[in-house]
Amino acid sequence: MAGRVPSALYDGQTARRHVVGVEVGQGALVLHHADGRVEHWPFERLRRISAHADGRTFTLALHSETGDEVPRDPARLVVSDAGLAEAIRRAAPTLGRHDLPRGAIRRVMVGTVAALGAVALILFGIVPMLAATIAERMPRETEIAFGRSVVAQVEGFLAEDDAPLACEGAAGRAALDRMAARLTAGRTLDYDLRIAVFDHPMVNAFAAPGGHVILMRGLIEAAQGPDEVAGVLAHEIGHVEARDPTRLALRSAGSAGILSLLIGDMLGGAAVAVAAEYMLTAAYSREAEAAADAYALALLAEAGVGAGGLADFFARVAPKAGRMPEYLASHPGIAGRADRTRAAVAAPTAPILSETEWSALREICG
Amino acid sequence: MPTDAGSTAPGASDFTYSGRFGPILRLALVTGLITLLTVGIYRFWATARLRRYVWGSVRVGGDALEYTGTGLEKFVGFLFAVVVLALWLGAVQIVLFLFGVVIVADPRTEEEAITQALALSASSLAVVPFVFFAQYRARRYKLARTRLRGIRFGMEPAAWGYVWRALGHGALTVVTLGLLLPRQTFALEAYMTNRSFFGDARFAQGGRWTGLYRYLRHVGIGVTILIAGGVLTGVESDFGLFLVFVGYVWAFLGFVHYTVQSFGWLARHKTLAGGVGFDARPSTGRVIWIGFQGGVLITILFAVLAVVFIAMIAGTFGGAMQGGGPPPVGALVAIGVGYVAAFVLAGALATALISQPILRHYIETCTITGIGALDGIVQRAHDRGADAEGFADALDMGGAF
Numbered sequence: 001m002a003g004r005v006p007s008a009l010y011d012g013q014t015a016r017r018h019v020v021g022v023e024v025g026q027g028a029l030v031l032h033h034a035d036g037r038v039e040h041w042p043f044e045r046l047r048r049i050s051a052h053a054d055g056r057t058f059t060l061a062l063h064s065e066t067g068d069e070v071p072r073d074p075a076r077l078v079v080s081d082a083g084l085a086e087a088i089r090r091a092a093p094t095l096g097r098h099d100l101p102r103g104a105i106r107r108v109m110v111g112t113v114a115a116l117g118a119v120a121l122i123l124f125g126i127v128p129m130l131a132a133t134i135a136e137r138m139p140r141e142t143e144i145a146f147g148r149s150v151v152a153q154v155e156g157f158l159a160e161d162d163a164p165l166a167c168e169g170a171a172g173r174a175a176l177d178r179m180a181a182r183l184t185a186g187r188t189l190d191y192d193l194r195i196a197v198f199d200h201p202m203v204n205a206f207a208a209p210g211g212h213v214i215l216m217r218g219l220i221e222a223a224q225g226p227d228e229v230a231g232v233l234a235h236e237i238g239h240v241e242a243r244d245p246t247r248l249a250l251r252s253a254g255s256a257g258i259l260s261l262l263i264g265d266m267l268g269g270a271a272v273a274v275a276a277e278y279m280l281t282a283a284y285s286r287e288a289e290a291a292a293d294a295y296a297l298a299l300l301a302e303a304g305v306g307a308g309g310l311a312d313f314f315a316r317v318a319p320k321a322g323r324m325p326e327y328l329a330s331h332p333g334i335a336g337r338a339d340r341t342r343a344a345v346a347a348p349t350a351p352i353l354s355e356t357e358w359s360a361l362r363e364i365c366g
Numbered sequence: 367m368p369t370d371a372g373s374t375a376p377g378a379s380d381f382t383y384s385g386r387f388g389p390i391l392r393l394a395l396v397t398g399l400i401t402l403l404t405v406g407i408y409r410f411w412a413t414a415r416l417r418r419y420v421w422g423s424v425r426v427g428g429d430a431l432e433y434t435g436t437g438l439e440k441f442v443g444f445l446f447a448v449v450v451l452a453l454w455l456g457a458v459q460i461v462l463f464l465f466g467v468v469i470v471a472d473p474r475t476e477e478e479a480i481t482q483a484l485a486l487s488a489s490s491l492a493v494v495p496f497v498f499f500a501q502y503r504a505r506r507y508k509l510a511r512t513r514l515r516g517i518r519f520g521m522e523p524a525a526w527g528y529v530w531r532a533l534g535h536g537a538l539t540v541v542t543l544g545l546l547l548p549r550q551t552f553a554l555e556a557y558m559t560n561r562s563f564f565g566d567a568r569f570a571q572g573g574r575w576t577g578l579y580r581y582l583r584h585v586g587i588g589v590t591i592l593i594a595g596g597v598l599t600g601v602e603s604d605f606g607l608f609l610v611f612v613g614y615v616w617a618f619l620g621f622v623h624y625t626v627q628s629f630g631w632l633a634r635h636k637t638l639a640g641g642v643g644f645d646a647r648p649s650t651g652r653v654i655w656i657g658f659q660g661g662v663l664i665t666i667l668f669a670v671l672a673v674v675f676i677a678m679i680a681g682t683f684g685g686a687m688q689g690g691g692p693p694p695v696g697a698l699v700a701i702g703v704g705y706v707a708a709f710v711l712a713g714a715l716a717t718a719l720i721s722q723p724i725l726r727h728y729i730e731t732c733t734i735t736g737i738g739a740l741d742g743i744v745q746r747a748h749d750r751g752a753d754a755e756g757f758a759d760a761l762d763m764g765g766a767f
Contacts (some may be wrong), residue, residue: 008429010429010515010516010517011516012745013744014451014517014518014565014742014743014744014745015430015514015515015564015565015741015743015744015747016739016740016741016742017515017518048433050421050422050430050432051422052384052417052430059409059430059432061516067748068434068748069434069435069436069439069511069748069751070434070436070689072434074513074516074518075516075746076513076515076516077434078429083619107442108438108442110443111441111442111445111446112442112445113448115445115448115449118449119448119449119452120453122449122452122453122456126456127456197552208734218407254456259367289590299741305435
C-alpha cells in the first residue's frame with residue numbers, strides 16, 4: 001500500500017459525504033481534504049466502529065469524551081480498501097478497544113444503589129405501612145374471605161395430594177369448640193373464631209385473617225395435656241384479635257408482588273404462594289408477640305387454666321435435638337417468655353378439658 | 367486527486383442487508399448462554415451486541431447503519447423502570463383495597479368471583495398505559511442510538527401523548543369490532559413518524575388512513591367464513607367446524623398480510639426533509655414462507671433432540687434402577703444443562719432462521735429516492751435516551767431485535 005487511498009469521510013456535522021486521501025503516517029492516520037486541509041487521527045485514539053461484511057474493512061472513529069452514550073467523536077471514516085485496512089490494523093493496536101464513558105461505573109453503582117434503596121424503602125417502609133392502614137380499614141367480610149383464601153393456600157401448600165386437610169372427627173370437634181368456648185367465655189371477640197385442625201405432622205399453629213386459627217395434628221400430638229394446646233390457642237387468638245395475620249398477609253402479598261415484578265413474573269401467581277409460606281414461617285414483630293402473650297395469659301387466667309402448660313410445652317419441645325419445632329421457629333423467644341409467665345401466674349385450677357374430651361381431641365384426625 | 371464527490375455511492379438508491387446465518391447464530395447462541403449463566407442480567411448486553419451486528423449489516427445507499435446503544439444504559443434504565451412500576455402497581459392495589467376490591471384465591475360467592483375478576487382486570491389494565499408508553503420510549507431510544515453517515519436519528523419526547531392516543535384509538539377499534547383498525551394503525555404510526563428525525567430533518571407521514579383498508583380484506587373474508595362456520599355447526603356440525611378452522615387460519619394469515627402490507631404502504635408514504643422518499647414492496651407470501659419454513663425446521667430439530675433426550679433419561683434412570691443405586695450425578699447435570707441449553711438453541715435458531723431472514727426481506731424490498739437531499743442534513747444533539755427502553759424490558763415486550 002502506498003500513497004493516499006481515497007476514502008469516504010463523514011465529518012459528524014452534516015450527512016454530506018466527503019472524499020479524503022488517507023495515508024498511514026508517523027503516529028497518526030493522515031487525512032488529506034480536497035481543499036488542501038490536513039487532519040491527523042492519532043493511532044492510539046483510533047477505534048473500529050463496525051466491521052464490514054467482507055470481514056476485513058471497517059468504519060473508524062476517534063476516541064473522545066463527548067458525553068454521549070459511547071465516548072466517540074461523531075466523525076466517521078469509512079475504510080473500504082483492504083490494504084489500507086490491514087495497514088491501519090498493524091499501526092493501531094487499540095483499534096478494537098471498548099471504552100466506557102467517563103464515570104460509567106459510578107453511574108451504574110449509583111443507579112443500582114438507588115434502585116435497591118427504592119425497592120428496600122418500598123418493601124420495608126411503604127408496604128408494611130400500607131398493610132397496617134389497609135388492615136385497619138378492611139371490611140370484615142373481605143377480611144374473612146381473604147383469610148379463607150390464605151388458609152386454602154396453606155392447605156394446598158401442605159397437602160401431598162389434593163385431599164382436604166381439615167380433620168372432621170365429631171367428638172374431637174366438640175372438644176375443640178368447648179376449649180375455645182371456655183377460653184373466650186365472658187369476652188366479646190371482634191371476630192367469630194374459625195378454628196380447624198389440619199392433618200399434618202408439623203408441630204405448628206397459625207392464625208389467618210378474619211378469625212381463622214389452624215392447629216396442626218403434630219402440635220396436638222406433641223402436647224402432654226389439653227392446657228398446653230389451650231395455651232397455644234389462646235396465643236393465636238391474641239394474634240387474631242390484634243389483626244396481626246391480616247397485616248402480615250397483606251404485607252407479604254405486597255412484597256411478593258413487587259419481588260415477582262423484579263424477577264419478571266407478571267402473573268402474580270407466585271405472590272399468593274409466597275404469602276402462604278410467610279404465614280407458616282414468618283415471625284410477627286416482638287411487640288406483636290408480647291401483646292399476644294399478654295392476651296393469652298389474660299384468657300388463660302380468666303378460664304382458670306394455668307399458663308404453666310404453655311411454658312411446659314415449649315420447655316419440653318425446645319431442647320429436643322435434631323428437628324427444631326416449626327412453631328418455635330416462627331415464634332422466636334417464646335420459650336423464655338413462657339418461663340417468665342410461669343412465675344407471674346397463679347397455680348392452675350381445673351384442666352380445660354376432661355380426660356375423655358382430651359382423648360377425643362387427640363383423635364380428631366381419626 | 368480526491369474531490370468532494372457528494373452522495374453518489376454505488377447503488378445509491380438501495381437498501382441492502384449483509385448479515386449472514388452463521389455469524390448471527392453464533393452471536394445469539396453465545397449471548398443467550400451468557401444470559402442464562404447470569405440469570406438474565408446479561409440480556410441487556412446481549413441485545414446491544416445483537417443490534418450492533420444487525421444495524422451494521424444494513425446499508426442505505428452504500429453506508430452502513432450504526433447502533434451506539436450500550437448494555438450498561440439499558441441495565442440502569444431497567445432498574446429505574448422496575449422501581450416506577452412497583453410504585454405504580456402498589457398505588458393501584460391501594461386504590462382497589464380502598465374500594466374493597468380484593469383478590470380472593472378461592473371465591474365462594476358470585477359477589478366474590480366478580481370482585482376478584484374486577485381486581486385482576488383492573489391490575490392488568492393499570493399496566494396498559496405503560497405498555498404504550500414503553501412502545502414509544504423504545505422506538506425513541508432505538509432511533510436515538512442509530513446513526514447513518516455519523517448523523518444521529520432521534521425522536522421528540524412525547525410518549526404520554528402517544529399513550530392517550532393509543533388508548534383512545536384502541537378503544538375505538540374495540541368498540542367498532544375492528545372496523546377502525548386502519549385508522550388506529552395510521553394515526554399511531556403518523557404520530558411517531560411525524561416526531562422522528564434524521565439529524566435536523568423531520569420525517570413526515572403522508573397518505574390517508576382509508577388507504578390501508580384494502581389490506582384488511584383477507585381478515586374480513588376469514589372472519590366471514592368463521593362466522594358462517596359457527597352458524598352452520600348447529601345444522602351440519604362437521605362441515606361447520608371445518609369452516610371455522612378454515613376461517614380461523616384465513617383470518618390469521620390475513621392479519622399477517624395486513625401487518626406486512628400496512629408497513630409497506632406506510633413506508634411508501636413517508637418522506638424525509640421534503641425531498642427524500644421511500645419505496646417498500648414486502649411480499650406477504652415470502653414473509654409467511656420464511657416463518658413457516660423456519661418453524662418446521664426448528665420443530666423437526668427439536669423432535670429429534672427430544673427423542674435423544676428421552677433416550678438419555680431412560681438410559682440413566684433405567685440403569686440406576688436395575689443396579690439399585692442412585693442415578694449418576696454427572697448424567698443428571700448433563701441432562702439438566704442440555705434441557706436448558708435447548709431453549710437457548712431454540713431462541714438462537716429462531717433469530718437466525720426466521721427473524722433475520724424476514725428483516726432481510728423487508729430491507730431488500732426497500733429503496734430510497736432523492737438520496738441527494740441527505741447532503742444538507744445537519745447533526746442533531748445527543749439524546750440521553752431517558753429509560754433506555756427499561757419499561758419495555760420490565761414489561762417483557764421486546765421484539766426480535
